[in-house]
Amino acid sequence: SAVISQKPSRDICQRGTSLTIQCQVDSQVTMMFWYRQQPGQSLTLIATANQGSEATYESGFVIDKFPISRPNLTFSTLTVSNMSPEDSSIYLCSVLRGVGDTQYFGPGTRLTVL
Amino acid sequence: SQQGEEDPQALSIQEGENATMNCSYKTSINNLQWYRQNSGRGLVHLILIRSNEREKHSGRLRVTLDTSKKSSSLLITASRAADTASYFCATDAMETSGSRLTFGEGTQLTVNP
Numbered sequence: 001s002a003v004i005s006q007k008p009s010r011d012i013c014q015r016g017t018s019l020t021i022q023c024q025v026d027s028q029v030t031m032m033f034w035y036r037q038q039p040g041q042s043l044t045l046i047a048t049a050n051q052g053s054e055a056t057y058e059s060g061f062v063i064d065k066f067p068i069s070r071p072n073l074t075f076s077t078l079t080v081s082n083m084s085p086e087d088s089s090i091y092l093c094s095v096l097r098g099v100g101d102t103q104y105f106g107p108g109t110r111l112t113v114l
Numbered sequence: 115s116q117q118g119e120e121d122p123q124a125l126s127i128q129e130g131e132n133a134t135m136n137c138s139y140k141t142s143i144n145n146l147q148w149y150r151q152n153s154g155r156g157l158v159h160l161i162l163i164r165s166n167e168r169e170k171h172s173g174r175l176r177v178t179l180d181t182s183k184k185s186s187s188l189l190i191t192a193s194r195a196a197d198t199a200s201y202f203c204a205t206d207a208m209e210t211s212g213s214r215l216t217f218g219e220g221t222q223l224t225v226n227p
Contacts, residue, residue, distance in 0.1 A: 001159075031212065031213060033214065033215075041219075042202060042217045042218060042219050042220050043157075043202070043204075043215075043217040044217070045215065045216075048212055048214065056212070058214075090154060092156060092157065094157075094215075096213050100144050100145060100206065100213060101162075101213070102147065102159055102162045103147065103213065103215055104159055105149070105156050105157040105158075105159070107155060107156035108154075108155060108156045110154065
């Protein structure tokens with residue numbers, strides 16, 4: 001398994017501001033992902049965070065709104081930019097050591113936008 | 115409909131009973147994973163079953179996979195109040211690269227003491 005931490009665990013933000021969420025893994029992993037879980041719903045993949053290159057975004061998500069960094073094999077950040085109340089969600093990072101392996105999730109960041 | 119649909123949406127049982135949750139999907143998969151989520155927290159991985167496997171066990175959990183019907187089931191035996199949570203299936207589709215998971219809508223399980 002993998003030990004994954006996220007910061008912050010929760011935050012309340014004002015409309016129009018931005019928040020950067022950090023994801024730290026206790027060992028090197030091949031792949032890191034960012035998901036969003038809107039209230040009462042399931043998880044939706046935002047993007048794959050690629051080490052050393054730009055993230056790969058899923059349909060409906062764009063880099064300007066959700067810029068992602070992955071400077072090394074154990075760390076990634078997701079920024080939620082120019083927030084609106086519709087961005088209120090739980091944001092989760094996940095990691096994968098190898099293709100087809102178990103995907104492990106962090107504890108999530110609960111974001112509320114007023 | 116989305117890849118990974120689950121039924122029932124909600125299930126309420128008494129402690130000691132068995133709980134069965136089902137997941138259907140639409141495309142060929144590499145594997146299917148089941149997760150548990152307690153009240154808005156992070157996801158806990160339960161079991162991964164590969165496309166060439168039909169059944170896996172882990173403690174009180176039993177997962178089956180029927181690739182011909184594109185469906186999976188999660189059975190929790192002798193349920194406990196602590197099993198109360200949302201349960202999600204997630205598929206790693208063959209048609210997509212990079213092991214990206216598509217999640218079902220989830221089943222909210224309530225185990226009454």
